[in-house]
Amino acid sequence: MKKLDKGLWMTALTLVVAITFLAGCAPSGGTTTSTAEQPGVVNIIMTVPLSGMLASFGQEQQEGMQMAVDEINAAGGVKVAGKNYLIKLTVMDDEFDASKGEDEVDMMLEKLTPKPVFYWCGSDVVGKVIMDENEKENLIMEIVSSDKAVVSTGNKLLIRLESDTRDVAKGFANITYDDMGCKKAIMLCGDDSASGLYRDQWIETYKSKGGQLLDSIDVDLFSTTDFYPFLTKAIAENPDVISTFASADSLVLMMTQAQQLGYKGKWVFGDVTEVGEVLHLIPAKAMQTMGTFCGVAAYETATLPEGQQTRFRAHIKKFHDKYGADKLWGSIVTNPYELCYAFKYAMEKTGTTTDAYAIRAAMADAVPVPEGVYPFYKINPDGSGEYCEFANICTNGVMGNSMVLYGDPSIAPKTSE
Amino acid sequence: MSMLLQTTINGIVIGSAFSLVALGLTMIWGIMHISNFAHGSFYMIGGYVIWTIITLLGVDFWLAILITAVVMAIFGAIVERLTFRPAEGPFSTPLSSLIVSIGLIMIFNNSVLAIWGARPETLGAINIQEFHFLNVTVTLQRVLIVVAAVILIALLQFFLKRTTLGMSIEATAQNAESARLMGINTSRVGSIVFAMGVSLAAIAAGLMAPLTNINIGMGDHMTTYGFVIIILGGMGSIPGAIIGGFILGLISSLSATYLTANYYEVIVFGVLILILAIKPTGLFGAK
Numbered sequence: 001m002k003k004l005d006k007g008l009w010m011t012a013l014t015l016v017v018a019i020t021f022l023a024g025c026a027p028s029g030g031t032t033t034s035t036a037e038q039p040g041v042v043n044i045i046m047t048v049p050l051s052g053m054l055a056s057f058g059q060e061q062q063e064g065m066q067m068a069v070d071e072i073n074a075a076g077g078v079k080v081a082g083k084n085y086l087i088k089l090t091v092m093d094d095e096f097d098a099s100k101g102e103d104e105v106d107m108m109l110e111k112l113t114p115k116p117v118f119y120w121c122g123s124d125v126v127g128k129v130i131m132d133e134n135e136k137e138n139l140i141m142e143i144v145s146s147d148k149a150v151v152s153t154g155n156k157l158l159i160r161l162e163s164d165t166r167d168v169a170k171g172f173a174n175i176t177y178d179d180m181g182c183k184k185a186i187m188l189c190g191d192d193s194a195s196g197l198y199r200d201q202w203i204e205t206y207k208s209k210g211g212q213l214l215d216s217i218d219v220d221l222f223s224t225t226d227f228y229p230f231l232t233k234a235i236a237e238n239p240d241v242i243s244t245f246a247s248a249d250s251l252v253l254m255m256t257q258a259q260q261l262g263y264k265g266k267w268v269f270g271d272v273t274e275v276g277e278v279l280h281l282i283p284a285k286a287m288q289t290m291g292t293f294c295g296v297a298a299y300e301t302a303t304l305p306e307g308q309q310t311r312f313r314a315h316i317k318k319f320h321d322k323y324g325a326d327k328l329w330g331s332i333v334t335n336p337y338e339l340c341y342a343f344k345y346a347m348e349k350t351g352t353t354t355d356a357y358a359i360r361a362a363m364a365d366a367v368p369v370p371e372g373v374y375p376f377y378k379i380n381p382d383g384s385g386e387y388c389e390f391a392n393i394c395t396n397g398v399m400g401n402s403m404v405l406y407g408d409p410s411i412a413p414k415t416s417e
Numbered sequence: 418m419s420m421l422l423q424t425t426i427n428g429i430v431i432g433s434a435f436s437l438v439a440l441g442l443t444m445i446w447g448i449m450h451i452s453n454f455a456h457g458s459f460y461m462i463g464g465y466v467i468w469t470i471i472t473l474l475g476v477d478f479w480l481a482i483l484i485t486a487v488v489m490a491i492f493g494a495i496v497e498r499l500t501f502r503p504a505e506g507p508f509s510t511p512l513s514s515l516i517v518s519i520g521l522i523m524i525f526n527n528s529v530l531a532i533w534g535a536r537p538e539t540l541g542a543i544n545i546q547e548f549h550f551l552n553v554t555v556t557l558q559r560v561l562i563v564v565a566a567v568i569l570i571a572l573l574q575f576f577l578k579r580t581t582l583g584m585s586i587e588a589t590a591q592n593a594e595s596a597r598l599m600g601i602n603t604s605r606v607g608s609i610v611f612a613m614g615v616s617l618a619a620i621a622a623g624l625m626a627p628l629t630n631i632n633i634g635m636g637d638h639m640t641t642y643g644f645v646i647i648i649l650g651g652m653g654s655i656p657g658a659i660i661g662g663f664i665l666g667l668i669s670s671l672s673a674t675y676l677t678a679n680y681y682e683v684i685v686f687g688v689l690i691l692i693l694a695i696k697p698t699g700l701f702g703a704k
Binding site: 050055059228233253260286 | 424427428430431434526530534535536538539542554556625628630632633634673
């Protein structure tokens, strides 16, 4: 009996030691003591086009959001009511397809625990379907759209940060006529819906100022094999300026080919292209004869307060270290980055990770966020964002002073130093 | 007058690339009866391969074209062996190769995205010397595109008509069963033709690369135009692909300049429908 008791004691002791050891190794949800020390999770979901022709657009949004998530988590996560939460980002490729995007959101809402309260929708093709449902799902939703009409439905959980392409178009039409002195224009832009919005507004504003539109040519910028046929037609009409709404890569090809065809006039870019991108793509020697063009000021070259410039350079270095030196830090990357921080601060302020309405209301107060390097400075009650953007006129590679394209430069950018 | 001349030259340049793409497509159809909807994806990959060879390895443009042609021919042969040929088995249907080609488009697009990323690439200034005459501008690269296409077409004709392998290909195209009975290895011929077709598409992409962006969508319209050309010229007809390519190039250029740039595809397809209504087998198609 005494021998048996000793055996039992030894077995029990071995079991206790083993259980204690295994509990220590358990990843999460083990004993009550270890759970209390584990951070909670806040899910953010994202659908963006990651394949097909808009893949780079989706990829940049993902990178902006991922960078903010990584920074927040590395700094200990979100502190809500005395507890730390790490942000978990789930990204799915919507393939720019409304039904696919909708299925993905449904699946993520069903499967992810805890249920996500913040959804970044990277295209309005998908977003216009989901925005009927997001309030029922208690889901704050940012919809990437160049059409401000999407926030006119009274949806209290909807945010649309992007500038309205029509505001940009007005700004560029004014600069073209007033500052560049161009009286005869050709519009040469893409044949997608965003380009159409820009084109129509630009033409309306330009004509209202007395400008003469010689022709408007739509081009499928993704698939055009050669711009010569379009440019031959455009240049034959002898314009002062060619107004475009194209990506930097297409634009540089157009400018180079137009120069070959003898075009001596000016160029105005839409907000798809920053002047800095074009400077980056055209060799310095060729730039000396490239003539005059105007586009959105690259963040590096916009007239920012000195402290802001320094902080921007430090930030861009971090971004390049993470994603590669060829990556561009523009509003497509900035918006998800900064809104993620706004989401963090709103949760911390309201003390909840689940009440979407309270968090959404607090997000408006959280901007501009301290981490913002060139931020949107306001979220309006209807969910639209506001920020200030500048334009630069560049002549033969020499950059002129920044001009306000739209927004209020006295408010933005915010200097946190 | 100078605008007409400029537009015609523009059309001939684009038509040269169209012809090379369509040549590959029509050969694959003529020998293997495969509707290779992934042909534009091979064109796209060819563009990325030449970009990689030039920008990362610093190889000369023409040597890079040659390397790309060889690399893509090998790649094409491997793809044919691993995908299209197994689909020819006893349970194959006319849809088998179609489904394979659609699957390949998805695989290629996503692979390109994973390897090269989503941002478009450009080769930058290559052969940009300009020639001006009669108020017309032509760059050296544009001249070289036409010259290279004409030389390639001539070499291809020589190969098909004057070499044993070329005659085997023609024999297989005319009657595969008889060719097999005569001792021709028609499977091998199929692989060679597929490799050549892919190589021609890659060469076309390489020649056009200095004039355009290299992006993931660059092959989509090439597939569409390729099929328009070979239907226009006659399915499987090599002269049809050549002439059809130049016709399409001229139509797209003239309509973009003189009619409407916005709807030139409508005009392209309108001409196709008109020609098929008059001659249903295409310009050079056999009855």
